[in-house]
Amino acid sequence: xxxxxxxxxxxxxxxxxxxxxxxxxxxxxxxxxxxxxxxxxxxxxxxxxxxxxxxxxxxxxxxxxxxxxxxxxxxxxxxxxxxxxxxxxxxxxxxxxxxxxxxxxxxxxxxxxxxxxxxxxxxxxxxxxxxxxxxxxxxxxxxxxxxxxxxxxxxxxxxxxxxxxxxxxxxxxxxxxxxxxxxxxxxxxxxxxxxxxxxxx
Ligand SMILES: N[C@@H](CCC(=O)N[C@@H](CS)C(=O)NCC(=O)O)C(=O)O
Numbered sequence: 001x002x003x004x005x006x007x008x009x010x011x012x013x014x015x016x017x018x019x020x021x022x023x024x025x026x027x028x029x030x031x032x033x034x035x036x037x038x039x040x041x042x043x044x045x046x047x048x049x050x051x052x053x054x055x056x057x058x059x060x061x062x063x064x065x066x067x068x069x070x071x072x073x074x075x076x077x078x079x080x081x082x083x084x085x086x087x088x089x090x091x092x093x094x095x096x097x098x099x100x101x102x103x104x105x106x107x108x109x110x111x112x113x114x115x116x117x118x119x120x121x122x123x124x125x126x127x128x129x130x131x132x133x134x135x136x137x138x139x140x141x142x143x144x145x146x147x148x149x150x151x152x153x154x155x156x157x158x159x160x161x162x163x164x165x166x167x168x169x170x171x172x173x174x175x176x177x178x179x180x181x182x183x184x185x186x187x188x189x190x191x192x193x194x195x196x197x198x199x200x201x
Pocket of ligand 1: 010011012013032033034035049050051052062063064065
């Protein structure tokens with residue numbers, strides 16, 4: 001039984017909770033962070049005051065993308081290409097997600113947490129930056145169905161979580177057909193609806 005620590009309305013927790021369902025792993029999730037605060041028990045596992053973290057027997061791990069790689073390597077090798085070039089391409093998009101998170105942050109915080117709208121200068125600049133980066137992803141998805149290689153896998157999860165936020169925020173969006181088609185495919189994957197497509201608040 002894997003324990004996932006973290007509130008589900010966190011992008012980084014969503015990745016891990018989604019992976020656990022997609023991979024069919026027995027798990028439980030315990031709310032932590034945000035309005036739930038941090039217990040001393042949790043901070044002993046992850047002193048960074050950040051979520052998520054997991055416990056899997058003696059294995060304690062934080063950093064969401066490291067957790068995804070661990071879960072795939074330990075339990076679900078089909079979710080991560082074994083071919084070095086494909087694997088590296090997938091890793092690239094997993095790392096790139098953190099740049100995208102920076103770009104989308106002001107739009108997310110502004111619209112979801114601060115009651116602003118798309119006319120706010122910070123929201124507007126962030127929406128524009130998000131659209132520019134999503135155009136880069138759209139061009140990649142014109143060439144292949146999945147960021148993980150031949151099939152859906154962990155490399156699709158980080159940006160898969162952020163894509164839902166992108167499509168949920170009240171911001172202008174460019175017409176990005178390959179991104180939209182990938183987002184539709186993600187919605188067919190086990191766990192996406194329950195863990196990712198939840199209210200942003
Ligand atoms: N690089 C870290 C980032 C973790 C992170 O920023 N977590 C946010 C939530 S998405 C957090 O812990 N915020 C403080 C809180 O929720 O109290 C990861 O991928 O796990």
